Amino acid sequence: MARDPYDVIGVARSASADEIKRAFRKKAKALHPDANPTDAKAQDRFAELNNAYELLSDAEKKRQFDRGEIDAEGKPRFAGFEGFGGGRPRGGTGAGAGPNAETIFESFSFGPDGFRRSGGKAGPGGQPGGPPPMDDFFDILSGMTGRGGGRGRSPFEPDMGPPPAGEDVTLTIKVPFLDAARGATQRIVLPSGETLDLKIPAGTRDGHRMRLRGKGKPGSLGRPTGDAYVVIAVEPHPAFKAEGKDIRLDLPIALDEAILGGKVRAPTLDGEVELTLPAMTSSGKTFRLRGKGLAGEGEPGDLYVTVRIVLPEASADLEGFARVLRERRKGSPRDGA
Secondary structure, X not given: OOOOHHHHHOOOOOOOHHHHHHHHHHHHHHHOHHHOOOOOOHHHHHHHHHHHHHHHHOHHHHHHHHOOOEOOOOOEOOOOXXXXXXXXXOOOOOOOOOOOOOOHHHHEEEEOOEEEEOOOOEOXXXXXXXXXXXXXXXXXXXXXXXXXOOOOOOOOOOOOOOXXXXXXXXXXXXXXXXHHHHOEEEEEEOOOOOEEEEEEOOOOOOOOEEEEOOOOOOOOOOOOOOOEEEEEEEOOOOOEEEEOOEEEEEEEEEHHHHHHOXXXXXXXXXXXXXXXXXXXXXXXXXXXXXXXXXXXXXXOOOEEEEEEEEOOOOOHHHHHHHHHHHHHOOOOOOOOO
């Protein structure tokens, strides 16, 4: 069950629209998945916050929620059976006052002759106290609803509330890594059969959920149509790996490049760039390219390039070179590990 949207955003029910917006923005910055890359539940909390704000930022839905007509998910509530005399003062005689659960059956008795009304009009055969007409019985019961004037609705009649709004639908689409990173437009087919071009913002992460208002199932009797929620499943890339707004890349380098240093070409989301390797670069060394990660709230992320030395094919010269290195080597790279 969804939590109360006021509690999710952290405002009182009397908060104004501006107060709700300010509280939402403040909390969104704190709960954004980019600010919590190691928190597996950050995406769920951020989605919960977005859903709460979508409800409270819609003036009509906010009024319906405040009146108890819809729940925290925006779905209509159904009233149950009304209780007898719940909380009403006893003995009221003004307009709208009626008998309560404790007094309603005092007007009737269940004697040897069956069901009788105390002090009632003469029944069949002129005998007082005969069974009252059923209309009288239900008139008394209808008075328990507390409505003045007219017969009113029987307390046994459920209040079904307004017709239900249309149901929401959810679908998942696969998006290539580079399309999600750079931004793209992808054609999708909704469960209704409708086709539309969905704009995917640059920097979209795996699991991101997009809301399409009014694209769900139609409501009944003129009630609003539901919404469609599109969940983005980002396909893995052979070289790039996203970590929040940052991207990681393993870059192969030759043995001579590692020993002598120099410039090597490294791929990024925007194309290749030159990366300068210092002499004697070890395999596993990581270089940071600022602003070359994913777009997002605030500054874009960074690209972390980790070099991996790839040995050449075996040769006599290379073997001889290695033997010389072994003879001159002092200690082991594993010493002190």
